[in-house]
Amino acid sequence: MNLRRLALILVPYLWLMGFFLVPFLIVVKIALSDTAIAIPPYWPVLDLSAGWTGIKEFFSELDLENFIFLTEDSLYWKSYLSSLQIATISTFLTLLVGYPIAYAMAQAPDEWRPTLMMLVILPFWTSFLIRVYSWVGIIANEGLLNQFLLWTGLISEPLQIMNTPTAVYIGIVYTYLPFMILPIYATLEKMDGSLIEAAVDLGCSRGKAFWLVTLPLSRPGMIAGCFLVFIPALGEFVIPSLLGGSQTLMIGKVLWEEFFSNRDWPVAAAVAVVLLLLLVIPIVLFQRNQQKQEEAGR
């Protein structure tokens, strides 16, 4: 029995160690290495056959050069800043779009709700790539939106939406909307409706009751939704590369190009390490928010 328990723990444990933790340590190690024209394209390479001196030499060759390079080349810190900016703005936009939908879902008759839920979840199961791609035909210069606007006479020449940050905002709001709607809906659905009635009885207008009662009570859901959008949006690759064009800097895309086009592995690894450090703060805050909610729920 004890052997079985040990095996049960060890199999997933070792798997995650081997395919999650160790690879990440390799990334850190390569970020500290130097670029080299060799196979593999970095230096030093750990040479265990040289014994202890080999290991010592290996560690003495590691340095922070790549990280210093990241701060010196404006491309990188501009990409980090622009990723933060794009992720923040699109999270806010997703909240603005998602809240009314979640609110209306929570107000809907009971028998509608399973269907509405399914309609929100269905896009999530559909390929992310296809959902992003579906916008290309709409917002391209000769796309449907521009055709329509030209036809109505509202504009005289096509709007340039494709290959701008606006296209990336649209892409992020569109693909991550379910992540915003679901947690907000969950808090709104649990809310005690008599609180609003009490507020109205005590002289609040409907609008004021919403502002003073509903909105504060749905805050945990809003916070959870914002993190669920912000965290993946920060490291996004598909959306900026399909919709953003070469002008829109996002760090996920920079990492990809550094690796596949420039083949500069140590710099790509250093970009990854810094991106992860940026993500640690929102992830820890998100974890706290979830814990607080769990405790409040008990």
Added chain:
Amino acid sequence: MNRSMSWFNVTSLTLGFAFLYLPMMILIFYSFNASKLVTVWAGFSTKWYGELLHNKQFLDAAWVTLRVGVMSSTAATILGTMAAYVMVRGGRFFGRTLFSGMIYAPLVMPEVITGLSLLLLFIAIGLDRGIFTIVLAHTTFSMCYVSVVVSSRLMTFDRSLEEAALDLGCSPFDAFKSVTLPIITPAVISGWLLAFTLSLDDLVIASFASGPSSTTLPIKIFSAVRLGVSPEINALSTIMIGIVATGVITTSLISKNAIRRQRQEELEGTKL
């Protein structure tokens, strides 16, 4: 609470779902367009579907994707269920915090980082990239999703059922097999489906982990749509959307029926 829908709520639902569904509807609509120009309507035609069936590259990629999906989601379901069981029922053991950290971290890890780190591992240990490495990569990140789904089910079910089985002389393994497993089966199945979908959908990690002979469908689609909209990709997307929609609607109908039946049984039980 007043459940009648105000005009504001009806408007936001209508606009919201139009926003969610219109782009995909347009995509499906234009996949039946006879013209090569995607935004000019030139009559109904299914020729792009025909061309898709004769495009060997797409068919090969689809076959690779399907095999990777089945293998990685099956492995991920086994490993993820084990991990969930360890997390919820495993008690204390050395390195438990690290273990739970390693389960939750991949969920929030940007795909570019997961992909990069796995590729560097494969190179470091000298593993040739191909279908096998994609399966390893997909298994690793989707097992975490499976374990979250399964552990939430494990946490909510009545533990005394397991204890009763143990008291009645079952070995822990038998108790798991004949009590726990049947109860968590729906969660395990939805975990498998989730893992399968994640694997079919993944572009970034597969791009890092794949070799020249193992192009998956998303990689193929991505390289095609980088050049702009193409009617063939519209047709392919329509097929994929159709499969997913059928799957989701069917499972939700099945689970709806199952819930109804369960409620009926409970009702009859109280009458007796």
